[in-house]
Amino acid sequence: MRWHKEKHLDEENVLKHTADSEAWKEFEKNYLWFSQEPRNIRLGLATDGFNQFGNMSTSYSMRPVILVPYNLPPWKCFKDPFMIMSLLIPGPQAPGKDIDVYLRPLIDELKDLWSDGVETFDTSTGKCFKMHAAVLWTINDFPAYGNLSGWSTKGYMACPTCNKDASSQKVRSKISYTGHRRYLEPSHSWRKSKKFDGKNEKRLKPKELSGDDVLGQLDLLSTYRPGCVSVDDGKISRLKSHDYHVLLQRVLPITLRGFVNKDVSLALIELGHFFQRLCCKTLRRDDLEQLERDIIIILCKLEMIFPSAFFDVMIHLAVHLPREAMYGGPVQYRWMYKIERFLCKRKRYVRNKARPEGSIAEGYIIDECLTFCSMYLTDIETRFNREHRNYDGSSSKGEDFLDIFSKSSRPYRDGIYDVIPKKDFDMARWYVLNNCEEAEPFLQEHKEELLKQIVVNIEDKHREQFPLWFKRKIQQLYNKEKLMSINKLFPLAIGPDVHGRTYTSCIVNGVRFHVQPRDELRKSQNCGIVVEGYHKNEVIEFYGIIVDILELEYVEENRVLLFKCKWFDLRKKKGMRKDNNFTSICVKRFWYEHDSFVLATQEKQVFYIDDPKLGGNWRIVLKFQDRHLYDVPEKENSEPERDELHITNDEVYQDISLENDSIVNDTVDILSQLHRDNVDSIILDANVIKLEAQTEHEVEIDHNEDDSDQEDDTMIEYVNDHEENEGNTSTNDDEFDSTCDGDDIGL
Template identity: 40%
Template sequence: MDKAWMHIGDRMYSNDYASGVKQFMDMAKAHASGRDCIRCPCKRCRNRTFHPFSVVEDHLFKVGIDPSYTEWIFHGEEETLPDTTSSDEDGDAAYNDNDYIDDVDEMLDDIRVGSFMDNSVKLLHIKTVGGWTVKSFDMVIKLLQAAFPHALFPDSYNEARRLQRGLGFTYTKIHVCPNDCALFWKDNADKDACPKCNASRWASSTTNQKRLSQKVLRYFPLKPRLQRLFISRKTAQAMRWHVEERVDEPNFMRHPADSRVWKDFDNKYEAFSQDPRNVRLALASDGFNPLNNMSKLYSIWPVLLVPYNLPPWSCMKDLYLMMSLLIPGPKAPGNDIDVFLRPLIDELRELWEDGIQTYDAYKGEMFLLRAALLWTINDFPAYANLSGWSTKGKMTCPTCNFETDALWLKHGRKHAYMGHRRWLGIEHNWRKKKNAFNGKDERRLQPKTIAGQALMDQLHEVSNIQYGKSTKKRKRIPNELNWTKKCIFFELPYWLDLGLRHNLDVMHIEKNICDNVLGTLMNIEGKSKDTVNARRDLEDLGLRKELHLQHHGNHTYMSLACYMLNGTEQRSFCARMAEVKFPDGFASNIARCVNVNEGKIMGMKSHDCHIFMQYLLPVIIGGYLRPDIRGALIELYSFFKELCSRTLDTKVKSHDCHIFMQYLLSVIIGGYLRPDIRGALIELCSFFKELCSRTLDTRVLERLQANIPVILCKLEMIFPSAFFDIMVHLAIHLLDEALLAGPVQYRWMYHFERYLDKFKRYVRNRARPEGSIAEAYVHVECLTFCSMYLNDIETRHN
């Protein structure tokens, strides 16, 4: 169509201009599909305002058409995509000339759906933020329609919700065998019965007209969600941060991009690393009960993905966490989780091998987007499901593998994991100190990491595993390795080459160690590791005679151990804990976990233990240390005392154990324990504090790597064997993982467990919790994306 008329100056008296306006309006009316309002392309409105046809025509004659509007994409003309062969310089020039402003209209331009209006986006956003009900939303719509009859509003909440589907925010339902044997997907999509166990796909109570599946997996495709990261210029630029803005300092790690795993991966796969827009992902999964009723067992397992390209202040935010799978309950998938991971693994392979064409709004060009999965993040039970290495039995430690040192406690009926002298120097005098440990010299070296071909040889024995709850489980023979399967992640071409595939969760390890320490110090029933059976095991092993059971006639009693507080000390301990106050937002109110009269502490959560271990314990015992250390610690304690003028009552209960371990324990126990016990616990707390630093110095980590076996050996000389469950032992491997993968804040479960707590609030239909969560998730995901373009109302971005 001839557009020369757009540049005619004499608009009111030019026949060519009038003819051009008529052709434009005819095309716009045909494109309007029955609507009585269209975008006005005049110089004043610039396609940002909707007006009736007559008003638009008046504006074109009185104000004139915007001369830069050369492609009439809002009025029926097809848009010409950018030339993919243009150089970076051309893209930058176009960016500067266009004077780009992120707003809703530009968002609609980016995603090429000009038929949707910003009114719907803003109303839905306000409803979500303000907690409106559907009924109240519909009432406001009616009011707005009556007050502004010429404005375009959705007729109802349901019509407004169609926006998210128009923008591509959807998910796929995949039917699953009720026994978790297989997915009714791809080759099995048309089958009515499971190809392995022959179980029916359909619920028996339904009719042929409307059949319902017994089990449904909800899959949220990854490709469009990764593409969406590059639609906005702001996020597209942020996705290049790890290359263009990150400061690479020797010996310091502040981001996963600083880690050895990341750098080794880049060196091995140079073609992948050449484009900084290629995405590095982490996968996290855990189960939760959506019904908030612990008496009714129900476990849903979301699978979440994290893009690590973003800077530290954005990387782990909820805005960028992407749900990939919603594995249905009521039972946990267990070892059969690989069946549910199949769609995601297939898509990850496609993203690695083929990539996907994506538009980069920052550069103004198309590029081939690829993605790689760096590692998984999970607690220890989920570690077994995702890795295929069972976390039960005598070879529980996945790092030590077949060299795990496990001691069976006959009376305690469990394994103790000790033998940490193997990590000491070969000439260390503790290696010959028999009576203080297990009665034997220690001449073994620390276990070697199993990798490469040796790992594949081990996995070859479990390569043909049948999935499904109807399948008879294979029983392991004595001394057989703990592999239960070759996990599905090995189908990714690069998975074997990764330096760290599955992370040990620092959060849960720290909490369990705190529970062991606090439970034993306070002699908490059910939590203490110093029990009658533990004393009997020591007697059978011939160790620690001072802790053996005392017999007087027909009576047997336990003497008070040096690491245990008596009744008066327990009440004093609790009184001091109840008085501790924290800065606003720093920790939850730990005083609610304390019963001063009974001398009991119960109900501490993960972050309380974190703070207790890492901060407070080293402060209170200052009176027993050197004057210079004592002075510094007293000043620090005084600072916190003056700063913390009030307590915090927060809903984030997972912080409890974190707080307790890093702040409280060291403060309170100082006056009660022997110097050697006190020193060992302080060193343990300092270890966790330095490990959890935001910036890791590799020189400090190497020092800690040499210190942690000494700390654990000191604890072996203090506490009974029952104290050393697998979680205490795993602490010795945390430094190796930190040296490989960088700061723990990107690899622990705090972020994900808090995020899963939101899913519980999404459940409105308790009979269909998975459907409620899926629908609410895509709704919030859509509004979160759209809110990046809203500048005139309050959002999470502004």
């Protein structure tokens, strides 16, 4: 619970934990008495309705209320064992606006924790202390936001950030939120363009409300009385919100390239990249400021493509998301995906359908008891001490061994023990020598000797003669000096055994890799890799696939794991093309066939997806980061805990950090491209009523409408209800440059 204070390293301009957020820091600045005790708990309150019978109907809805502590490190924060189900609001009807009645006991207890505190025993110190707690924010979807806050999330002022200054209008039976040019700089050329709505935009962006302004509105409020894919039909249905999250960020930008007009696809691709960059595990404040500017341009482009009815409040809210990330830190600690999965687990506790609330309550208590006990049962295997699925099975051997022998890797199953072919043996042995940091001085010394001899093809001679020269050199130094540094190099100089093991799968640094023939039999893909290397004295990224996994065995039980790869030809136009931040490669062209090995610990995993635009043998390269890896630096005086290594896959996919993607901001060209001169003008048969033309009586009636959220609060149902009420590697020079057009790799 003290990690955020004692171990967390605060990096300037970087957001990796909620402790880096503006809201956290401002809170600690305003309440010094609270921040002086690091064991005081910072909480998030989450709630969502669900149907425990496993269907999507609205006949029954219950609503758990969950508290999430944020003092914990990232690998524990927002995990099931540390979530607290404080309330279980019974069904069958959702509480709607009356949820405050059910929350009253919890609010009273939270107030006591804030003001008076509670005497708590600290097992690490063996002493008691007065513990206080504070709720930093709530976590909920947009319909539940209206219930918890009291602000109507429907109607003309549905955006709580824009508040009374929202730019909205009525189009037939729904409310449209356009006019995003007002968020542009006052001098921006698009403000004077009439290609949006036929008018100049002179309004400034809405004023951002302070906490006192919001509190004033709350005081005034009391005075008012108001199987998812169907190939035959070409439809995707029954997806969860996380599925749409992945579709928007990864799949949609790729598929649009080959089937939609370039200008339309560009705007949608930029929208997908915006959310991909916003949802990274590591955020930078300057990047978020750039995203805040980019989303305005993107929405303005969309306004020139889609009709006004497309821009409901959910589209408009994207304008405020970068600012919310600055306030609250990385989004993974505040989104609903984990809460929804937590509720799905509780749904499975229901055995007696006549008493679903009792079933969930009993199941939750049993789960809490087992969790508590298992943390103290060190002699038996529990989910807290068992090795994770992709455990690499090894650790650093210490200073007495070379780094190249102490890497974290674990071959899968026994493998095949056989004689290594001479060509592969020489190639693999040279690669290990050439990539061992401790052998670098000897490589340089041998090359200098060859230069003095004035030999032809010095690189070939160096590669051919160095292993034997290095072996003799180390033996001489070992017999003469017997230093520790020489002892470490002795196994490397002796060289590997001519016999070795080959595998079809292995785990390296917690990541699983397969050879390409094994991947052909599976729906998943684990054979794609990317490695940085030199090509014509320039560092580039080499993309390839793993065709074999070889383990070299050295004396003293030292081993080195290597990947034998086929590297795709990356020469422009022939083998690689770049378009809108997408990298496409031809999987039928190869190079560096005589330099095919790479250390298993040098690569990063990628996967290849069909390019719908280029077709044929072209694939798009998609980079990604494993969701169970955390790049969170800690203070040097702290030691990692054992259970910090516990890995789970029960997380939403995210990238680690932002890439330098940029949006097209050539305003003159964009306006001319997006203006559809080839389509006749259409007069919409709709009565468009602007907000400014509404009478005070009409606006008041809209705010007093009954927002009866009796459903499961899914976003699809919310949108439907909304519409009804208002009437969404290689490391050598290019000396072996060859292509093989005959081989075809199935990806």
